[in-house]
Amino acid sequence: MALVQPGLFDVPPALPDGFRYQPEAVTPEEEQALLARFAGLAFKAFEFHGFLGKRRVVSFGLRYDFNGGGLGRAEPVPDFLRPLRERAAAFADLPAEALEHVMVSQYPPGAGIGWHKDRPDFDKVIGISLAAPGIFRLRRRRDGGFDRASLTVEPRSAYLIDGPARREWEHSIPPVEAERYSVTFRTLAPPPSRPKRSREPGPGP
Ligand SMILES: O=C(O)CCC(=O)C(=O)O
Numbered sequence: 001m002a003l004v005q006p007g008l009f010d011v012p013p014a015l016p017d018g019f020r021y022q023p024e025a026v027t028p029e030e031e032q033a034l035l036a037r038f039a040g041l042a043f044k045a046f047e048f049h050g051f052l053g054k055r056r057v058v059s060f061g062l063r064y065d066f067n068g069g070g071l072g073r074a075e076p077v078p079d080f081l082r083p084l085r086e087r088a089a090a091f092a093d094l095p096a097e098a099l100e101h102v103m104v105s106q107y108p109p110g111a112g113i114g115w116h117k118d119r120p121d122f123d124k125v126i127g128i129s130l131a132a133p134g135i136f137r138l139r140r141r142r143d144g145g146f147d148r149a150s151l152t153v154e155p156r157s158a159y160l161i162d163g164p165a166r167r168e169w170e171h172s173i174p175p176v177e178a179e180r181y182s183v184t185f186r187t188l189a190p191p192p193s194r195p196k197r198s199r200e201p202g203p204g205p
Contacts, residue, residue: 015149016138018163022091025158026084031130037080038181043106054111062101062188064119071121077102081183088126088185091158099126099185107134107182112175115139118166122186125161129153132178140169155180 015021026034043056048066060081063074077085081102089096101122107113112134118125136153139146153159161171 015151016140016147016165016169018161018165018167019138019149019169020091020160020162021151021153021157022159023154023157025087025091025128026130026156028156030084031156034080034084034183035131035181037078038104038106041104043104046105053113054108055113056106056108058104060102060104061099062186063103064101064121071119084128084183085185088128088158088183092124092126092160092162094124094187098187100188101184101186103184103186105182105184107173107176107180109178110175112173115170115172117170118161118186121189123162123166123189124187125166126185127153127159127161128183128185129157129159130155130181130183132176132180134173134176134180134182137172137174138165138169139171 041058043058046053046055046057050067059074060077061074062071064071081104082096085099085102086096089099133152133154135150136159137148137150139148
């Protein structure tokens, strides 16, 4: 068997400051229980200025309407998602109640999400990946191009986007090969940050 030796200069680019990743943040049993509950959720195609994306989403606590409605109230966070919210909050060193927005996303094979920064209405972002891996790409514009980084977000892992990773870097996920779910928890930004605009996710592939 041929061994592929990484070259001296093949060091993957470092992940941006403010990005944190933790594998196995939930157990396989918890993952199975969550996936079973997701089957009963009222997912709707992600809508962006009248266009429908391939990924399907359902929000709790707060929702963001990209068709002009902005931030609004959603159904309360269901009991079955509360232990996961506690886990996500502990990972980010936050109180659970600070994670006011919860969004469950379903990515059928071939669905992804385009380059974007999350809305400035939100501050910290925590994502839990379930069922299948995704490639989480990050990029930041610089003179003449982009700084880039990427990692595989494995099923049952958690990531945090905060600090420069949140403010300066965009992220995207190319089309997934197998059905993937993510649960995204967001804190609200302090009020003065909310009116600013950022690049928005678009319907995605
Ligand atoms: O599915 C994910 O982990 C990423 C979700 C995301 O970037 C978003 O909803 O803005």
